Amino acid sequence: MKGAIDISWVSIGLGYLILTIPFLLFRYYKLNLIKDSTIAILRMTLQLYLLGFYLEYIFKLDNIFVNITWIIIMILISVSTTIKKSKVSFKFYFIPLLSSLTFVTILTLLYFIGLMIGAEYFFNTRYLIPIVGILLGNSIQSNIIALNSFNSKLKSEYHLYLFAIANGASKYDALLPFMKHALIQALNPMIAMTAVVGLISIPGMMTGQILGGSSPFLAIKYQIVTMISVFFAKSLIIVLTLNFTNRFIFDEMGNKKI
Numbered sequence: 001m002k003g004a005i006d007i008s009w010v011s012i013g014l015g016y017l018i019l020t021i022p023f024l025l026f027r028y029y030k031l032n033l034i035k036d037s038t039i040a041i042l043r044m045t046l047q048l049y050l051l052g053f054y055l056e057y058i059f060k061l062d063n064i065f066v067n068i069t070w071i072i073i074m075i076l077i078s079v080s081t082t083i084k085k086s087k088v089s090f091k092f093y094f095i096p097l098l099s100s101l102t103f104v105t106i107l108t109l110l111y112f113i114g115l116m117i118g119a120e121y122f123f124n125t126r127y128l129i130p131i132v133g134i135l136l137g138n139s140i141q142s143n144i145i146a147l148n149s150f151n152s153k154l155k156s157e158y159h160l161y162l163f164a165i166a167n168g169a170s171k172y173d174a175l176l177p178f179m180k181h182a183l184i185q186a187l188n189p190m191i192a193m194t195a196v197v198g199l200i201s202i203p204g205m206m207t208g209q210i211l212g213g214s215s216p217f218l219a220i221k222y223q224i225v226t227m228i229s230v231f232f233a234k235s236l237i238i239v240l241t242l243n244f245t246n247r248f249i250f251d252e253m254g255n256k257k258i
Contacts, residue, residue: 064123075101078136086147096244100237108233116225135233142186146238150182171254186238
C-alpha cells in the first residue's frame, strides 16, 4: 500500500475556512462561543505543530531520560487540567490525581508494551509517547466527569452521608452510593463509545495507520489492544482517584473539609 497523500498548506487553509459555518451558527444563536472556539483551535494548531517538531526530534533521539521527562510533564499537565476543569482544590486533589495517573500509566505501559505488543525495547519512543498520550488524554475527561458527579451529589445529599455516619456506617460505606453514581456517570460514555467502535466510528489511531500505509488488519490489531488498554486505564484511574481523594477531603471524624 502507498503512503498517505500529503496535505498542502492551501488544503489546510480550506479546512480552516469551513469553520466559518459553525461560527456563523454560534453568532446566530448568540452562544458567545466564537472567542473560546477560536482560541481553542489556534491553541490546538500551535500545540500540534510544536508536538510534530518535538516528536520528529525525540523519535530520532530515542533517549530514555528524554522520554521519561516528557511523560512526567504530560502527567503533570493532565493533573493540572483535571483540577482546573473540575474546579476543585489543588491542595486536596493534586496528590490523589498524581498518584492514580502515575500508577495506572506505568501499570498499563508494562502490560501494553511489555506483554501485548512484546516490544524488545520497553522505552521505544514510537510506542511509549503516543500510548501515554492516548491514556492520559482519555483519562482527563472521565476524571472530570467523575469528580464533578461525586462532588455535586455529595453536596446535594450531604445529609444522607451524615445520617449514615451517625447510624454507625463507616466512611467508605457512607460514601459508596456517591462513588457508584460518579463511576456510572464517568464510565457510561466510554462503554457506549467502545460498543460502536468499528460499527459507527473508525478510531483515529486506526485511521492514521491505514492512511500511513499499514495493513487494515494490522491497524485493527493495534486498535483492539489500544482500546483494551484505555478501557482498563480509565476504569482503574477513576476508582483510584475517588478513593485517594476521599482520604484527603475528609477528616478523621468523617467530616468533609471543603
